[in-house]
Amino acid sequence: MNSENRKGYEIYALGDSAITIEFGKNINPEINDHVIARFKQFQENPIQGVIDLIPSYHSLTLCYNLNDVAKQKMGLASLIDQVRLRLEEPILVRHDSFKLHEIPVNYGGKNGSDLLRVSQEKGIDLYEIIRLHSEPTYRVYMLGFIPGFAYLGELNKALTMPRKSTPQPMVPGSVGIAGLQTGIYPSFSPGGWNIIGHTEYPLLENGMPILQAGDRVKFIPLNQL
Amino acid sequence: MSLIIHKVGILDTIQHFGVRGLQSKGIRPGGVMDQFSASIANALVGNKLNEDLLEIHFPACEIMFTKPCLISIVGADFTAKLNEKYLPMNRPILVPTNSKLQFVSPKSGKIVYVAVQGGLLGQGRLIKNSEIELKKKPKLTTTSLYIFPWSADVEWRKYSPEIHVIQGREWERLQEESQRKFCCKPFKISHHADRMGYRLQHESFQTRSKEEIISTAVNFGTIQLLPNGQTIVLMADHQTTGGYPRIAHVISADLPKLVQKSPGDEVIFHLTDQETAEKEWVAQQKHIQQIHTISQLKLYEFFEKNTH
Numbered sequence: 001m002n003s004e005n006r007k008g009y010e011i012y013a014l015g016d017s018a019i020t021i022e023f024g025k026n027i028n029p030e031i032n033d034h035v036i037a038r039f040k041q042f043q044e045n046p047i048q049g050v051i052d053l054i055p056s057y058h059s060l061t062l063c064y065n066l067n068d069v070a071k072q073k074m075g076l077a078s079l080i081d082q083v084r085l086r087l088e089e090p091i092l093v094r095h096d097s098f099k100l101h102e103i104p105v106n107y108g109g110k111n112g113s114d115l116l117r118v119s120q121e122k123g124i125d126l127y128e129i130i131r132l133h134s135e136p137t138y139r140v141y142m143l144g145f146i147p148g149f150a151y152l153g154e155l156n157k158a159l160t161m162p163r164k165s166t167p168q169p170m171v172p173g174s175v176g177i178a179g180l181q182t183g184i185y186p187s188f189s190p191g192g193w194n195i196i197g198h199t200e201y202p203l204l205e206n207g208m209p210i211l212q213a214g215d216r217v218k219f220i221p222l223n224q225l
Numbered sequence: 226m227s228l229i230i231h232k233v234g235i236l237d238t239i240q241h242f243g244v245r246g247l248q249s250k251g252i253r254p255g256g257v258m259d260q261f262s263a264s265i266a267n268a269l270v271g272n273k274l275n276e277d278l279l280e281i282h283f284p285a286c287e288i289m290f291t292k293p294c295l296i297s298i299v300g301a302d303f304t305a306k307l308n309e310k311y312l313p314m315n316r317p318i319l320v321p322t323n324s325k326l327q328f329v330s331p332k333s334g335k336i337v338y339v340a341v342q343g344g345l346l347g348q349g350r351l352i353k354n355s356e357i358e359l360k361k362k363p364k365l366t367t368t369s370l371y372i373f374p375w376s377a378d379v380e381w382r383k384y385s386p387e388i389h390v391i392q393g394r395e396w397e398r399l400q401e402e403s404q405r406k407f408c409c410k411p412f413k414i415s416h417h418a419d420r421m422g423y424r425l426q427h428e429s430f431q432t433r434s435k436e437e438i439i440s441t442a443v444n445f446g447t448i449q450l451l452p453n454g455q456t457i458v459l460m461a462d463h464q465t466t467g468g469y470p471r472i473a474h475v476i477s478a479d480l481p482k483l484v485q486k487s488p489g490d491e492v493i494f495h496l497t498d499q500e501t502a503e504k505e506w507v508a509q510q511k512h513i514q515q516i517h518t519i520s521q522l523k524l525y526e527f528f529e530k531n532t533h
Contacts, residue, residue: 012394015444015474016502020394027439039249054248054442056466061442063248066477067510070503143251144440144466151440209250 009087011080018063019080021087027057027153027180032141035060036214037093047082055213056142057151098139099215103184103201105134105175106222111198112175118161118194132156133196134219138182140211148186148209152217155180163192173199175219226356227294228341231325232287236420237351242275248442248465258336258420258461261481261509262300265377266340268517269297269317271524277348277360279339285328286351288339290320293365295342295524299379301334301485307370315379317524319371333384334485335418375523377516386411386490388479389497389505393448395438395470403430407472411491412456418488420462425492429454432470440468446475446483458483478505 010022021038024031039055042062049068054061064079072078107130108115119126138152155177163178167190170176174185176193185191186203197219203210211217240263243256257263257280264274272278279288283303290296298305298314305312306327307320320326328337343359399407410427417424430450443449447459449469458475459467475483476497486492 013391013474013499014394014442014471015446016391016476016499016506018442018444020442022441043249051245052248052254053246054465056441057439059441063245063444066503066506070507075503076499142440142466143249145251145464147247147250147252149251209252213249 011083013076014061016076017066018061019076019083020059020061021083022059024058027141029139031058032139032214033093037091038087039213041086041089041091045086047079047086049079054144056144099212100137101201101211101215101217102220103199103217104220104222105197105199107133107197108223109198111171111173112196114176114194115196118159118177118196121161122158124158129159129196130221130223132159133177133182134221138217138219140213140215140217142213143209143211146185146187146189147207148203148211150183150209150211150215150217152182153180155182161194164194165192167192170195171198172203173201175199227290227292227359227362228345228357229289229291230286230351230353230355230357231289233351233353234282234284234286236282237286238280239277239345239348239351239357240280241277241348243461251465253462253465254445255462257338259300259338259481259484261513262336262379262485263338263340264513265315265379265516266297266299266338268513268520269299269315269377270295270340270342271521272340272342272344274513274517276340276344278341278345279351281328281337281339282335283328283331285337288326290324290326291322292362293322293367294320294359295363295365296320296326297340298337299340299377300337302332303328303334303337304330304332305337310370313372313376316376317373317520319365319367319373321367321369324370331487335487336484373523373527377520378512384482384485386493388483388492388494389476389502390448390473390494391476391497391499391502393471393473395450396472398432398434398450398470399472400431400433403432406430408494408496411493414486414488414490414492416488417457418486420460422457422459422463423483423486424455424457427456430456430472438468438470440466443467443471444474446477446480447471448473448475460484476502476505478502478509 014020023034035055049064050062052063140150170185170191172187174195175197176195178193240257243254267276342363343361346358412425412427415424415426450472
């Protein structure tokens, strides 16, 4: 845990009703820690007129009510001034406090049908893939795509696979990999990731996602290794 | 119950005005596509402006009113008929018990809103033979159809192809020639146009860089550049984040106009700035607000006169 004041950010407009604060140019845990710390800051102490917050890998988007902003003398410039002031405030960026989810996974089989193909294309033994995938403690960088879909990173470089060219129907609990990312489909949807396993772990509770940006995920293989 | 869905349409819903505060969990706001028409529809029947109402595409549903209701029809013109009699748009209408509302042929626009005084209970897709209750049951007694003698001015949303946009974060990725084409050439709306997004038809745009973008937030009205050089405008049911270049964003005040375009209709994009976008929005909201105020007054007078 340390107290930091990150000066390196950029603010740009996302249309006329949202602005995005970009804290860096790449995917890395430190930048993401800043995003999440600032997300919590704006969540706990909301700015008048801001109606939604969208944290991502390296940026935080503030959606605002255009009425409220347009009514101010300087319009959007007034809101941006307020945001800049907030970003001047030092915040606690915690690198050591997070919620850990241990998620049991059945690798391969009917609901992990791409495991074999990944093994063949990568020339890596099935069990080695399971070991490499379940070894790290992953960070939930962000949620997006569909309710509760968590982008987890980073995957071991040895397992890097391209997305499928045509999306396929996914069942809830499908554990997939694409690029340096891994993730779990929380509900029925089309998807292009390579599915290597399946979990019964509930990812939605009354429609609300369990995982949150900043949480950690550890996969526990149920297969006999 | 007050309404029965006799026949279902292709995409008809009881629609809200967007759920806010959940995008950090990947939950999109959703809500009505054409906020202008939906707000006017609510204003005309004296509802709060963001009351839940019917959003109807063509082919449309068929609705049976089993109680007298005060309704309004605003947005696309699908030729509304009540028990075989043509209904005007943009007006309050008193419908008696056992009235069947149908939409027989699409003339202009893509989505029509039907507001019912008191607001509709329940949300989501309409189901055949489902019964819909009103949140607040107005005390209406009428035995015949009554069309009110006033109407709302919806000229605001003229069906011109001009749509104003603000440059997006990745605007500079477009090559100069593509930027020029984007700004003045007419594009057609493709057949891939639904509540998630409208795809546009044009020559492929060329980019300066193919560098991948890190997934980040998108917005209602964001114009994304797809890997094949084509573009899509994100609509009300867009995902919360995306990884395609965001070349521009349609200004909020012009979204209703764009939403009402059907496949084959033309759009022409014009670049504008935040200040203009704010002014246009404020003027549009003022117009809606005025209709709301006048409506409430007129409805009050009307019902006072007719109950004493």
